Structure formats: structure tokens, C-alpha cells
Amino acid sequence: MDFDNLTPESLLDQGLQALRDLLGPTWDVTVQPPQWNPTGEGRSLDALVQLQPDGDNVYTQLLVDLRASVTPRVVEERLLPKLDLIRQVNHFTNPVVITPWIAPRVQLMLRENGIGYIDLTGNVSLRVTRPAIVLYTEGDSRPPRSSAARSSKATLAGPKAGRLVRLLADVAPPYRAGELADAADLSLPYVSRLLDTLEDQLLIRREGRVITDVDWPELLRARAEQLNLLRHNPYVGMVAPNGIKATLKALSALPEMYSREIVLTGSYAARSVAPLAVGGQLMLYVPAGPHTPDDVGDDLGLLRVDKGADVLLLRAHDKVVFERTVYENGVHRVALSQLVLDCLSGPGRMPAEGEAVLAHMQEAPELWRAPQIPA
Template structure:
């Protein structure tokens, strides 16, 4: 297994090569003796035949979360500017998230990651480099991070609770409400704190950037993963189908008549609060006990491979029904779940998700609950 020192040396080598390639053959990038050891490397950059040069103090890091930027890099660059106006700070990493890149730009810190995200601006000699690379962490970078991520149903539970229930929270509160193990909750909260999405005083969460938490979750999810849904046509239209769903308790035999097994998400869930466009695909979560084929037959749905106006989506976790509400006899997921699904969906759904998120930010009293009112979600039928 590669040691931390050898990984750092390899990262530096790759970063310096990438910088040389971006500057081109008319520039020289030379590694100078690093006497202070305050940084991982000291680079001298100059154009061929020009006596003017700039120095780049390099910080090589396997991960660059926003908290690392604010607590480690920003103080360093401030100190560096006080000591030497002609030396700039450059952070090199396998991958840097968009949130961290934005913070680096705000504080005048140059960055370069191995996926192609680069932001370097030096006044003398004049160097301006801005390139775009991966927006999502490649698997290699994820392995290097070796941290709990927001992917998977378990993380979805915690994300929903942080959005729906205002702080203060303790890890033990979230453990109790989510049904997740306390060690997992603690690890995920640590990861969210690294992203500056939550703030804690001691062991108490005092502030949650719930919109940022929802966006971060979406980066790790895809609403319509292959094999998780089936497409259908509703011969009489979606509106008529919604009325049929409201009548399901009358249509189904005893023991299969739980209307709570279907819940509307996506565009139609968002349109309860905001109107970006009319209509769209009707996306329905089906609970694990629902026989999708029988349900489709009862509703008169026609299976299609393309141009479906109804999608029956396997429920990834019963928690998607947490906070769901019945309207006109039809169950709709909570706004926070609708936002997640719209933002992770295709077509116009992300725009509907952003509109719903803006509504939620303006009117938190219409959808957020209190910790005392938060109820443990249905985990099984």
C-alpha cells in the first residue's frame, strides 16, 4: 500500500506536470528548495527569456473540503501575503468540489486538480488560467477521501431530517428519529461539517444550511437509475389517473388496499407549491409491498419503452414517505423529498426543483416541523 508521503509526492509530480502542460512550452516551471517546510513545495514560474517570475507555494492535499479551505488555507494565504507579496498559494488535489473552488476564488487562492479544474491568476508575470474538469468526484478521489458520503438511502434519511426539522440537534436526536446507527450518524455529521453545511457548538448542531445539504445530496443521486422504474401510458390522461389512485381503496381487495403504498413525487409534487410548467410525467413511488404489475393493470396503464407519461419508481427506502401528506385522497411526498427528486430528475424537473426550493426558503413555516412534532417514519408495512 502506498504511504502518505509517496502519495503526496506522486500528487505533486502530477500537479506540476499538469501546470507545465497548461502553461505551454514557452514557460518554465522549476521546483525550488523548500527551506521553510511550511508548504509542500515551492515553484518558480517564468516565461522563457523573461527575468520576471512568480513563486507558487504549493499545498498538496488528497481532499479539499470547504472547512479545510477556511480553517487551513485562508489563514496560510493571509500570512503568506504579509510575509511575501510576490508569492502566491496554489493548492493541488486529485479533485476539488465546486463549493471549495468558489471559496478558493473568493480568497485569491490558486487551485489545480487532476480532473482539469484549474483557477490560477497571477498579476506579474500575467498568468490567467481557468479550465473546467469533473463536477463530481471520480472514484479514485472518493477512495482517497475514505469518508462517509451523502450517497445511499441511509444518508437520505439524515438529509431529510436536517432539512425538515430546525436545529438544535444532537447526534443522538438524529439517531433516534432516523433509525440509523449512532456511529454512522456521527460520521455523516462530521462530513457535513467539513462541507460547512452544518455548524456545531460542542456536540450540538446550531445551524444547518438545509438548501446546501439538499444540493449536496443531489450530487450523489440519480432519480431514474436503470432498473429502478417502469414506464407507462395513462390512456385517459394523468389527471384521470390521479382520481383513480384516490379511489384505490375501493378497487383493491382487503390486505392490498393500502393507498399509502403509492406516493407522488417529482413535477406533480412540486406543482402543489409552485407552477413552472403545466403537466409533465407523473412519478409515483411504489412501496415494497406493492405488486407493480397488478397495480398497473388495475389502473389501466399501458407499459411502454419510450415516451411514458407515468413512471412507477421503486421506493428506495420507506423514509421517502416521511412527512407525506394526502391531498384529495392521493399521497404526496414532503416538499424536501420532492426537491431532491426533481433536482436529480431529467428534463425540466431540475428547474421545478429549484423553484420549489426558492419557495421553501421564502416560506419555511409552510413545510418545516418542530423536533417534537417530528415522527419516526414508517419503516415497514
């Protein structure tokens, strides 16, 4: 669907048509005459829509808010104050947002606060007490390509975003954009643009230019949505002829300067933090050289295979995966924040393992989060 040239009138028409299709032919969906504010400077609302079953005197009204996009910050700063005002004045009018697309996290915020929504990809939620209406449908969970392509805002995709996300998760605020840019080896303009995006998503909070709070669990989840562990880190499959334990023992016997670039992640790493299941493939990050996986495989006594691998050697997509690692039982493990990202974006049961690690991290953040940006 092309959203590039949507006018407010077209957005309203398409949103209400979606509502009519869901309610069926026995309901009247009527746009009421415009409501003008006392100063005559324009309408005080986008649209007032009346819903009424055929042959019934009972009806309800929807106060429609038309928006090109809806972010968590818009919900908090614009829609919730409007909702409070509506509830003080009229309990029979229901606020509804109509927009081209709504992200899953924003949908949840709207539902939790009793605000209806309709987007043009099929995400709909509307609950009315009288006359009784309960609608909930799911559409696209990702933004349409046209919307993503025309956005000039920085996103959480790409290795540069990964460096900033890791730093925000691993270090407790307060700090400024310049400090983050220096520590993550990124340009200040890029960091500033991405921080603006994160603030819009309520993933960070700022007072002036100082970041005072980071919602790091949701930040990690949001970053993981942009990742695919095995696609973004090209891997080589191996078989451990003598078993996984022998491979880990061989790894711990390597010189420390060499082994620090062979870093454990995935299910085996998650199990050492928050045991959830047994089995799974042993995953090790290695530097991204063309022959590095084969060299490491030889040192660990592994055999390269096309199918049935029980060890995956992942060429690291960025140096950040080797930062702030933990040395345990003779093996270097990725930092907890990187482990969450890898598991949430991994195959099979790995996302559940990632959530288990995330829950473990939330129990005592002070044990793994640095109090300030390292020098």
C-alpha cells in the same frame, strides 16, 4: 490514474507538469530552495515556485500547499487564514493548492477567495495580475475510484444516508446525534460517522456535540449528486387512456389508508409548489413489492407499456419517501425535501424544477421545517 501511492514529491511534480503544459514552452516554472522555519523543526511551506516568461524580468511566486484532499472545512480553517497572512506580508505571492482531486463545491470556494488550485484530473484555476496569467480548465467532477474506495468515511450514498439527510433538512436544529439516530431508525455509530463527514463539508455546524446549523440547500444538492431517480427506484411505465386528470381523480377516490402509499412526486408535484413548465410524466411512488405497480395501475385504470409511458410508477427505494408527506387536493405528495432530491436527480428538465422548488423553500423555511424532532 492511480492515486493510491502518491508521495508529496510525486504530487508536486505531477501538478507542476500540468502547469507547464498549460503555460507552454515560453515559461519557466522553477521550484525554489526549501524555506526553513526559525526553529529548525521543518519546512514552513510545501513549495515555493517561481513563474517567469522567457526573456522577461517580471516574475511571480506561487506558495504551493500540497494536500492529499481538500474539503470546505480545510479551506475555511486552514487555507483562508494562510491567505490572510500572505496578503498582509506579500502581495506578489499567490497561494495555490495541489491535490489529487478537488470537488466542484470546493473549487468554487477556492475561486471565490482568490486561491489557485491544480488537481491531477485536470481541474485548474490560476489568476495572476503580473505577469498576466489566467488559467481555468475543468477535469473530473467525481472523485477517482481509487480515492473513493480507500476512504473510510461515511458518504451521502445509500438509503441510510437518505434518511438522515431528510431529517436534517426537515427539522430545524438544535439536536444531537442520538436524537437523530432514534428518529431516523439508524445506528448511532453510523450517524456519528456521517455527521463527521457533513461537518467536514461545512454542511452542518456543531458546538460540542450539539448540531446548531444545517446548510440544508447544499445538503440536498450534495445528496442528489449521489442519486439517479429512475435507477434507484425501479419503475413501471403506464399509459393513462383517459388522461392524467382522470388518473389523479381516480387516485383521490381511493380509500385514504390505501392512497397514502401512492405518493406524487416529480414534475406534477413540483408544479403545485413552484410552477416552471407544463407537461412531463406523472410520477407516483408505490411500495416496493414485485406486483405492486400492476395492482396500483389496475386500480387507477392504467395500461402497462414498454414505450411512450405518460405515467411512471416508482418502486420506492426506502420508506423515507413516504415520511412527512403532504395531503393536497385528495392526493398525497412527497415532502418538499424529497421532492427536491427527486427532481434534482431526475431526467430532462426536472433538475431545473428541483431548483425552483428549492428557491421556494428558501423563501420561508419556517412554513415547512419542523421546529423539533417529532416524537
